[in-house]
Amino acid sequence: MAVFTPVSLDDLSGWITQFSLGKALAVKGISSGIENSNFFITTESGEYVLTLFEKLSFEQLPFYLELMRHLAQRNVLVPAPIPNRSGSIINALNGKPASIVTKLEGAYQPKPEPVHCAEVGAMLAKMHLAAQDFGIRQPNLRGLPWWRETAPVVLPYLDAGTQQMLRAEMQFQEDFAASEIYPQLPNGPVHADLFRDNAMFVGTRLTGFFDFYFAGCDTWLFDLAVTVNDWCIDLATGALDVARVQAMLDAYHAVRPFGAAEQQAWSAMLRAAALRFWLSRLYDFYLPRAAEMLTPHDPTHFERILRLRVNGAVPPLPGPN
Numbered sequence: 450m451a452v453f454t455p456v457s458l459d460d461l462s463g464w465i466t467q468f469s470l471g472k473a474l475a476v477k478g479i480s481s482g483i484e485n486s487n488f489f490i491t492t493e494s495g496e497y498v499l500t501l502f503e504k505l506s507f508e509q510l511p512f513y514l515e516l517m518r519h520l521a522q523r524n525v526l527v528p529a530p531i532p533n534r535s536g537s538i539i540n541a542l543n544g545k546p547a548s549i550v551t552k553l554e555g556a557y558q559p560k561p562e563p564v565h566c567a568e569v570g571a572m573l574a575k576m577h578l579a580a581q582d583f584g585i586r587q588p589n590l591r592g593l594p595w596w597r598e599t600a601p602v603v604l605p606y607l608d609a610g611t612q613q614m615l616r617a618e619m620q621f622q623e624d625f626a627a628s629e630i631y632p633q634l635p636n637g638p639v640h641a642d643l644f645r646d647n648a649m650f651v652g653t654r655l656t657g658f659f660d661f662y663f664a665g666c667d668t669w670l671f672d673l674a675v676t677v678n679d680w681c682i683d684l685a686t687g688a689l690d691v692a693r694v695q696a697m698l699d700a701y702h703a704v705r706p707f708g709a710a711e712q713q714a715w716s717a718m719l720r721a722a723a724l725r726f727w728l729s730r731l732y733d734f735y736l737p738r739a740a741e742m743l744t745p746h747d748p749t750h751f752e753r754i755l756r757l758r759v760n761g762a763v764p765p766l767p768g769p770n
């Protein structure tokens with residue numbers, strides 16, 4: 450259920466006149482997604498996606514939507530927000546902030562192969578470079594300060610052995626963040642949630658990344674680690690698939706070569722990326738919030754991934770050219 454605020458063709462017909470998109474012809478609710486109300490809309494000028502933001506406010510939205518506009522203008526494959534005739538990309542509809550963005554072609558790839566991972570790696574590097582001069586700064590709101598707040602809240606729900614693992618990983622990440630390596634890692638605006646269901650493909654051609662609503666400023670390597678931990682694993686076990694990891698890392702490196710500090714930080718960053726989603730899934734599982742938690746994601750998936758990243762070897766980043 451992903452339409453919390455309904456929009457009729459009548460509602461849309463009046464509202465759309467502020468855009469240069471022609472008349473509204475159709476509006477259809479999108480059933481996936483748990484954060485916002487999303488619709489495919491058809492106007493005389495084509496197909497678009499309309500989003501009504503259920504939780505994010507007018508003040509919070511510019512970071513995400515202006516980032517998408519910035520990236521789209523630099524040929525990074527992301528949905529482009531459509532401005533109204535006054536240039537505004539966030540406009541109230543049925544009492545909620547709303548935006549129209551271009552519709553990406555294709556579908557998400559549930560079983561990515563090395564060729565898909567290479568496309569994603571190259572575009573991710575391009576995105577990091579293109580976002581460097583983006584003018585609005587917002588930290589990753591699911592970064593270390595949020596882990597510090599959240600770990601004590603979920604700890605009481607875990608058995609003693611799992612509590613011990615979470616405490617140990619928090620300490621490891623505190624030490625890593627305070628190390629000499631950490632400040633040497635390049636950073637900037639990142640997607641921070643680039644799972645396989647947040648990118649579209651037509652065959653093996655990537656058509657774009659979407660769902661930027663966890664974006665924030667963080668290290669580029671963290672973004673890559675989040676991406677590798679979802680795209681390049683066997684979903685059943687969490688084990689890394691070396692061919693997919695290699696394809697993604699090589700393609701990223703070809704666009705934006707890794708530095709020495711990043712090579713040293715890689716294994717710790719894969720752990721950080723696993724910890725971040727383990728914590729959010731634990732929180733959503735044990736402290737559900739009304740309708741959005743009808744089907745909470747399984748936290749043990751990221752607990753398994755974290756154990757593997759702590760105990761197993763990980764393929765290294767490609768070296769200097």
Ligand SMILES: Nc1ncnc2c1ncn2[C@@H]1O[C@H](COP(=O)(O)OP(=O)(O)OP(=O)(O)O)[C@@H](O)[C@H]1O
Pocket residue numbers: 451479481482483484485486487498528550551552553554646659660
């Ligand atoms: N620009 C786009 N082009 C094509 N399809 C899109 C676009 N934006 C969203 N969609 C479709 O709408 C669905 C829901 O969007 P999204 O995943 O952003 O939902 P959400 O509720 O905002 O977030 P979440 O994934 O966190 O629940 C996507 O799975 C995708 O199929």
Ligand SMILES: N[C@@H](CCO)C(=O)O
Pocket residue numbers: 642644726729730746
């Ligand atoms: N990608 C997140 C969901 C939030 O977008 C997860 O799998 O836990």
